[in-house]
Amino acid sequence: MAVIEVRDLTIEYQLGGHWYPAIHQIDLTIDTGEIHGLVGESGSGKSTLGLALMRYLPANARIASGSIRLDGDDLVAKRPEDMTRIWGEKLSLVPQNPLAALNPSYSIGEQISEITRQHQGLSRKAAWDRAVEMLRQVKIADPHIVARRYPHQLSGGMLQRVTIAMALSTRPRLLVLDEPTTALDVTTQAAILDLFRDLIREQGAAALYISHDLATVAQLCDQITVLYSGEIMSTAKIERIFHAPLHPYTVGLLGSIPRHIEATETRLPTIDGIAPSLTDRGVGCVFASRCPIALERCHQEKPPLEAADQGRSVRCHRWREILAGEVSVITPPQAMIPTVAPREGYVLRAERLDKTFDSPSLFDRLFRRRAASVRAVDQVSLQIRARSTFGLVGESGSGKTTLARAIVALDPADSGELTLLDLPLPRHLDQRGREALCNLQMVFQNPNDTLNPFLTIGQTLGRTIQRLDGRQKTASAIRARVLELLQAVRLPETYADRYPSELSGGEKQRVAIARAFAANPALVVADEPTSSLDVSVQAVILNLLKDLRAEQGASYLLISHDLDVVAYLSDWIAVMYLGQIMETGTPSQVYQTPSHPYTEALVSAIPSPDPSVKRAIVRLEGEVPSPRDLPTGCRFHTRCPRKLGSICEQQAPPMQDAGWGHLIRCHIPIADLITLQTS
């Protein structure tokens, strides 16, 4: 039975006095017990649509036409005052970024219980007890204690459980989940997805799961709708869309996800171009400008959303040809610029790096107490071969970013040795020469924050060229180098005169990469370079990084929480946990047995974009321990599913050699690990 039924819904935004459709003639039905995935890139309108289902619109938006029926009751006609009786009672939101979505000034218990007090008229005491019970249902240990905590005291995973408890506490009819796992680590995400699946089924609610991540949708949802530029491109049962996608956009999205099984000699298929802006949609298919198989007709005439086979619908003029296999959307893997084999010798060596953060307060200083300190990086050694990529993976709090910042001296290490191109590299930035600065550059996570908004791209790049090149350069020489760099990152020359605000996220990241390459670096440290980008853009950046490595002969230290991204690009991988490297080896060594139990859990937590893939599931219990209070013995023992016994709690495990340079820090003998992990 349909819980929510959307017909012909059009939502418009007001921009400069005109109304433009952001959501265009949407039909959507979600039945009881169904989890419906809504997928699209940023700007596709998926969050707008999700919130519109709750009859919640931004101030500059309006519902231009259509109906939203909740159990047959049309919400479009309702006034905001009427909605207060439906919001929280029948419609609940599980928000993105739970820390921002919870009020910092009220306890968790208060924030959950005010809903049942409001809608079910429960007394303060009864509502509190119900809140504690809900926390227990979302599998939070010690719910009595957690209920009295405040949002800033809990981890991201815990907070997301709290928002689920909150949303479910009135047993709503429809749950809207707005990218609820985007900010979480894979291991936490896996546990949260399990929880969603169980609770939604159990309560018989319907759910709309909004995500840019096809893989989590594949693992969670029954039905999927792909949104592009505010229009539905296709809808289908989950298995059908993943195994035989009909729309070129869906095909492109699925293709651009890096998978570690792929040979690293091929390029990732990409979707070139950018989505049309709200104000300029044209008359044809909205996807035509980026479609690899667009015909003249596609630019002239908008295709209707047609019913195809088995309950699928698709908006494409050529879906019959795609179904019949007469046309291939993905161009055959392009020849990669041949990867140059890693050279002998190392570009960077780090020996026993240590980084401890302590923040003694005035009080601590007055009474000469020892402040609580955080050992973020603990005796880490690594070697990066010339012309290779060294991938560093780990959950948040593993110390991977701190390690990178210590290497580039943004937060100098406390002790340890660094060697760059066989020359000693001082730990502090002010002691490093210009040569070292040129050779060691960094690309940051969020390109929006790293470019000065008041400088053109040309000025930004020009400054770097001027600073890093010792000699005074003429303006024309700098200009020539700027254009050369833009060309290297595949941006048109006209971009030199643009400002960052005129660029998309992916383009800004390309500029950031160009900046890092301004002085022909030997090593580029890239900290989560694609994690703030859409998958289709991520594929472009990953290809570019690969090309640049071959063309410019640089090496990368690539940091990511995404094992597949790291594996796609890296020759060598290290897995970090609480400041230590737990395992290191080639990607295939790390992915296959034997591996460290932590790596095993990480790999098994990666959602596969193929819904039929059911991996042997190893789930981690509990939270990452606080680095202020490190576990004794093996740091992983508190969460290790393969813990041996007291030896793990008492003795630090040895680095065992599994052959061919593959090292595992574990008490379990290599032979036993192989038996355990293959059985």
Next chain:
Amino acid sequence: MIRYLIRRVILLIATLWVTSMLIFGLTQLLPGDIARLQLGRDASPAQLSAFRERYNLDAPPIEQYIVWLGGFISGQWGVSYSSGNPPVRPLVFDRLENTLRLGVLTLLLSVPLSILLGVLAGLRENSPIDSLISVFSLGVVGLPEFVTGIVLISVFALGLGWLPATSLVRDTYSLGEWLRILILPAITATLVLLGYISRMTRAGVIEELKKAYVRTAILKGLPYRQVILKHVLRNALLPTITVIALSVGWLIGGLIVIENVFNFPGLGVLLVEAVKQKNIPVLQAVVMVIVFFLALSNLIADLLYAALNPRIRLE
């Protein structure tokens, strides 16, 4: 929370100590011989040395400082240089009492009014109400106190004759008589504070309304009033508390202009007189009292801030 309190009290004492050194050091740097400045050009050497003896001016500065600080802490604040040598403590305390009366009344008027205006403006950002409130509150901030003060006097005291134009203070006044004296200076001070506090409140409300938790609260189905009063204001008023605490310092020591216009016997006028006459014992005492109240109001503001903000409270 107890640890936090202890830490803050230690900081308060440290602040007062640093102030005492500063004020003492600065009075040491005053040019000229204090004894001659006070007694005049015709004073005999005997009179001069008697004066120095009396105020311990011949001792090394460090010793003078220790003796002064010790006296100050134990309540012996010495005597004034001015004729008759009245003791400093009752003099300062009398004025402090008047100032506190005026300050408390000003806070009672200005805080609720400016928070109300700020919230109204913030909730309807860029609406006619917002513009009206903004123009009014910024307009009165721009007017100097002596202008608003004199206008108020001409209208309510000289024109309508409802209230006295000057503030003759007697110990025997009843509450009603006090109010008659205080109301005009308090309104003048309120008009100065109104702009600062209401702008801060408005900014706080606008800032908080943009946050994601407000949407969460709305989508919980809570009534609008509850969303605003319970969720938004709790966070939006935090910065306002700091501004109010800072204005307490101004009310204690900075009302010089208003006190002058209304001829009100407050601490500000006493401070200016002490500076003009190089009356160092009075000057030191008044500055210490002002700094004490400033630090105390900041302490109260911080405690209030911590009580309302769990992120600080539990660290």
